Amino acid sequence: MHSARSTAAIRSLSAVAAGALLVGCSGSVSVGNSDPKLSSDKLATTVSEKLAATTNQPEPDITCPEDLTGKVGTTTRCTLTANDGSTLGVSVKVTSVEGDQINFDIKADDTASPAPN
Template sequence: MPMARSTAVTWSLSAVAAGALLVGCSGSVSIGNTEPKLSSDKLATTVSEKLAATTNQPKPDITCPEDLVGKVGTTTRCTLTADDGSTLGVTVTVTSVEDERINFDIKADDTASPAAN
């Protein structure tokens, strides 16, 4: 029953989105250089860990296309990909920078996009 699997995946992605929205997921990372910037790989790992902790679900597959610059108000879009290929957008917004520490909020989109055929 492909429809039931799709519904289960959509529910899982919706649970991640709802959990991120209801709890107000946020994170922070200390970096070891003078220019506050977080690599896209480290950002993806941190977002995955925070979403997993917020939703009590396994760590989702997250990809982030660019580094996060440590400037208040800076945003980047990451993507959560489910096992069936459906995706959910995740916005990361820098809320503050303290010396080399970048603090940010994480907000998942309300709706998932179906897998490409």
């Protein structure tokens, strides 16, 4: 059974997801080498900044498990974690690469996962 706090957090995460889906969200980062790759830490920071700007909310806690290779069509999954431990998946997909600049779309999942008990 969800507590009121857990339900509120899930609604909050769902609002972030809805905002990201309704407005659309994309990022662009220059990485400065011949084989462009964006580190997982820089990717997490960029995704957090873009979601915050898109939803007019504070920057969420985002973690990304792997670097993002600058090749069109490459995807990775990041995780947004709320203060109560509930999570929301975030997909990142490379849309274009221009020199050392990687352009990508960000899409949050529709539904959050409750915090582990």
